[in-house]
Amino acid sequence: MALPATTHTIDDSRVIHHELGHWLMAREMGFSVGHIFIERKSAKASGHAKVYPRAPSRLDKAEAVDDYLSKRIRVLLAGVIVEIEWYKKTFGDELGKQLDRIYENPVIDRSGINDKGKAEELLAILAGIRKAPTAQYNAFSDQVRALFVEIYRDAKLLIEAFLEKLFALADLVANEPWQNDTTLDVTNRRLIELNDVAAEIVASKA
Amino acid sequence: MELSPLPTLTDLQQYGRVVHHDIAQRLMSKRLGFETGQLFVGALFGQPSSLSKNRSKAPIKLDSSAAVADHLRRRIMVLCAGVISEAQWFEQLPGFEIKDAHITSICKNGVTDGTWLTDDDKLQELLIILCGIEREPSENDDFLEDQKYEIFNEIYQETLNIFNEFSEKIFILAKLAFNESWRSGRLIVSDERLVSLEAEADALSLNKPIDA
Numbered sequence: 172m173a174l175p176a177t178t179h180t181i182d183d184s185r186v187i188h189h190e191l192g193h194w195l196m197a198r199e200m201g202f203s204v205g206h207i208f209i210e211r212k213s214a215k216a217s218g219h220a221k222v223y224p225r226a227p228s229r230l231d232k233a234e235a236v237d238d239y240l241s242k243r244i245r246v247l248l249a250g251v252i253v254e255i256e257w258y259k260k261t262f263g264d265e266l267g268k269q270l271d272r273i274y275e276n277p278v279i280d281r282s283g284i285n286d287k288g289k290a291e292e293l294l295a296i297l298a299g300i301r302k303a304p305t306a307q308y309n310a311f312s313d314q315v316r317a318l319f320v321e322i323y324r325d326a327k328l329l330i331e332a333f334l335e336k337l338f339a340l341a342d343l344v345a346n347e348p349w350q351n352d353t354t355l356d357v358t359n360r361r362l363i364e365l366n367d368v369a370a371e372i373v374a375s376k377a
Numbered sequence: 378m379e380l381s382p383l384p385t386l387t388d389l390q391q392y393g394r395v396v397h398h399d400i401a402q403r404l405m406s407k408r409l410g411f412e413t414g415q416l417f418v419g420a421l422f423g424q425p426s427s428l429s430k431n432r433s434k435a436p437i438k439l440d441s442s443a444a445v446a447d448h449l450r451r452r453i454m455v456l457c458a459g460v461i462s463e464a465q466w467f468e469q470l471p472g473f474e475i476k477d478a479h480i481t482s483i484c485k486n487g488v489t490d491g492t493w494l495t496d497d498d499k500l501q502e503l504l505i506i507l508c509g510i511e512r513e514p515s516e517n518d519d520f521l522e523d524q525k526y527e528i529f530n531e532i533y534q535e536t537l538n539i540f541n542e543f544s545e546k547i548f549i550l551a552k553l554a555f556n557e558s559w560r561s562g563r564l565i566v567s568d569e570r571l572v573s574l575e576a577e578a579d580a581l582s583l584n585k586p587i588d589a
Contacts, residue, residue, distance in 0.1 A: 288492020
């Protein structure tokens, strides 16, 4: 399925939403975060949210590793989940529903492919912790996929709780001054300030 | 003295590099008890890439942090084998002298897989978990990077010792695999066929006649 074409400004907005998905979910999961960086290149935007995944305490039990992995995978998937919410907001709910189904199989496009690859590397370990070993490769793939869908849906529920604030924050970030024609770099300190403003905007609407 | 950049490669060379990389990871996977599958090389976003599936399945249930750590160390060794094989592959390019400092560049510009990730991208994720199991946690990010680097070096050296046992075989087997049939710019060699090519490679490396 072809995705709708996006212009420069709209594509900037898509990537800002994606990166803020990682940034806010990382904070929810207790990871340190840094700046977000958006770059326009070859008529498309790309971006990066600095996240510092780290075990909060010694991972001395399989359950502690499981908990870390689940948190890290939620952060990785949050970018695409928020991006799909952005597609729904921008192009309509029906497209978003289709994208949810598509993402649970392969990925929607190149933007989320890295995140999904990292998640799959970690899901293979999580399958080893949670599931009984299987000699069949296909059965293992099914285990990994089932865990992927479970954590994807779990992350989606968490995102619903801060999605309105994220949309407000994305608008504020989009209005920040760009360093030049191709680069927007917003520091962590500024993002925290804008996050507080976004929370106030949402509270005032309630 | 300034480090020379890695040579610019033709597409043909890039495909050779990917095959070499995947064969090295196959042999290391087998040596460490992981399952192996077909070799699949093709282009992703126009770049020669390794499209073989991730088969890093744990052979036993990972029911303790020690079991997870053991599994992670073996998986990291397979990924390190990919990095070492690339250094080895660059080393045989005429007119290029590889230095230790090139390893970082090879890590950052390594062969990409079907999700556009290099071995280094995956190593970085896995090393964080291993640090969490084997080292005291720290709020300081630089300290975590030091811990990761220390563990990486230890595992890299361990991998190198095993790798040297079959480094000659990698070149022979990679050449045999590369010469299999390509279709529409893709090379797919089944696991069964690779087993038979491995026997051929063993025979060739020992200069023994191949059984009919």
